[in-house]
Amino acid sequence: MKTNAPDSLNAEQEISADICVIGGGSGGLSVAAGAVQMGASVVLFERGLMGGDCLNYGCVPSKAMLAAGHAAAAARGAAKFGVTLPEAEIDFRQVHDHVRDVIAGIEPHDSVERFEELGVRVVQAQASFADARTVTGGGVRVRARRFVIATGSRAMIPPITGLDSTPYLTNETVFDLTERPDHLLIVGGGPIGCELAEAHRNLGADVTLIEAARLLGNEDEEAAEVLRTHLKEIGVTLLEGAMVKQTAGAGGSVRISVEQDGAQQQIEGSHLLIAAGRSPNIQGLGLEAAGVKYGRAGIEVDAGLKTSNRRVYAIGDVAGGLQFTHVAGYHASIVIRSALFRIPAKADHSAVPRVTYTDPELAHVGLLEREARAQHGEKLRVLKWPYQENDRARAERATDGFIKVMTLKNGRVLGATIVGKNAGDLIQTWAMVISQKIKIGAVASSIVAYPTLGEIGKRAAGSFFTETLFSPRMRKIVRFLAAFG
Structure with a gap:
């Protein structure tokens, strides 16, 4: 990384870098950390809190608060297990402190200090493009080979009177x-x-x-x-x-x-x-000066996450599409392969899981049933298995929910929906099945520990073969073979 000192107090410091990242959320930090550890010179701009929305306002605090709520609900529901507890007393100030403590425990991993120790030049200021190859902000002027916009999104405020x-x-x-x-x-x-x-x-x-x-x-x-x-x-x-x-x-x-x-x-x-x-954070970036096209949904990108300015990538929420932290992290890996190693890389969103972390949880990957039916019609087979038929779910009195798997008649898996306890963990199997193009028979023949909720997926997969295995034709075959002793 080349740095030229300013000639006066009012002049901008000029920096040359391999990669300039705008946004210190999960996607931007992943690009910065990966690139600098692979030998690239990196400048990172972040105008707010390091860690972005996920750490400070989204995934982490919401799950911490949900955990507090689930603890209260568990205390109220203890009687169904034969355990009598006094009524739960909730100190909301302590709930707040619990949420803040969880954030504080993760903050060092995303901190300015950690990234500067890795070798990233961190500029805590708003960044704006001055031209197609230059970004300015915080008293510095950065000219880089490649730029990555990872500014995320914010709450969309509807136009409601008053x-x-x-x-x-x-x-x-x-x-x-x-x-x-x-x-x-x-x-x-x-x-x-x-x-x-x-x-x-x-x-x-x-x-x-x-x-x-x-x-x-x-x-x-x-x-x-x-x-x-x-x-x-x-x-x-x-x-x-x-x-x-x-x-x-x-x-x-x-x-x-x-x-x-x-x-x-x-x-x-x-x-x-x-x-x-959510609304994409595109204000103040000077995208017009950079020749970067954008719309209400966010910055326009191609399959390789490149913008209309081929030196500029956009990843995560600001690029529109799926707005999940894990998608931003996935996008980061695509950019590193493309920007550092010049390996053609395209983002494939066909196997991105998503989870709503209520209790029961709702998780999904691939095509929804309605989407699969619209695309494949009579070729579609929907496999379904209820939680109430699972012994572990019965033991934990968590029998609300089901798994639904969308397949073709050749065993190809198109999508999976799970609603129930630990659905977010169970969906990972199906994300791998879809991404790796594993057929339903592999899931049906796998050995799953008993008693676990994982058996729900195996039972659903096994039902794919029920009609064939227990058909009149199969019974005839078994009787015929039995005749030979």
Whole structure:
């Protein structure tokens, strides 16, 4: 990495680098760490907190809060195992501290200090393209061979009348609360809305969840129904097909006007959380100066994650498409192969798993049933097995849910949906099956430890062969062979 000192206090320091990364979230950090350890000179810009949304406002704090909520729910449900406990007492300040402690435990791995020790030049400032090969910010001017935009996304704020003058929370602020909301109103019934609805309800808050269309509309309808039933059972009020028309209020007291089935109602709560989707972070990047095309969904990229400026890549949420931390990490590996080794590499999103971390969890990979039917029609076979037929699930009284596997008649696996306990862990098998093009017979013939939830997948796979193995033709063959002694 070449550095030229500025001639005056007002001049920018000029730096030459192999790779300039904009954004210190999971994707950007993966590129920076991988590239510098392989011998490349790297400059990393981050205007906010290292670790990005996932560490500070998303995956990590939400799962930490969910864990607290699950602990409270487990205490309430102990009686079904013959264990009597006093009513759970929840200290929301300590829940907040637990969430912060989990973040603090991970922070050193993503810190400025660690990356500077690796050899990355970290600039804690907003970065902006000055031209197609130059980025400026924080008093430095970086000219690099390749650039990687990994600025992520933020909460999308819908154009609701009165929202600009109504106090509201997003995933960036909800984890700052040290007092439990009396009544949390959540706008948005996607994974974030469902997870935070369950967490707060389990921790004792009243929760109303408002969704304009259908709860978890991007997921399998049957699987979403299991989650819908669960949320209602724990006391979450669900309003689906409902539009928020107007908001009003002040700190500690908010009101929303909701239209559902042609009728309007007023709902009052103590706090309002907006979880209505995500918007790419493209503001202030000077993309026009760099010749980088973009739209409302994010920066336009090809299969190799290159933008319209062939020296510039975009990865993760800012590139549109699937908005998951593990996708950003996967994109990082594609960029390193392409930018450092000039190996043609294309992103393949056909086997990307996704999980909603409620209890039960909802996980999916590949094609949904409705997608598979639209593409393959009568060639499709759907294999299904319920949790209630699994001995481990019965032992743990976690029998809500099922696995559904979409296959072709030749045994090729197209997709899998799991809703139930530990679905997020169980889906990994099917992600590998799809990515490696393993046929259903390999899963059916595998040996699975007993008693485990993993048997659910094996039983579903085995059902692929049930019709053939137990057919009249097979019985005739067995009787014929028996005649020979």
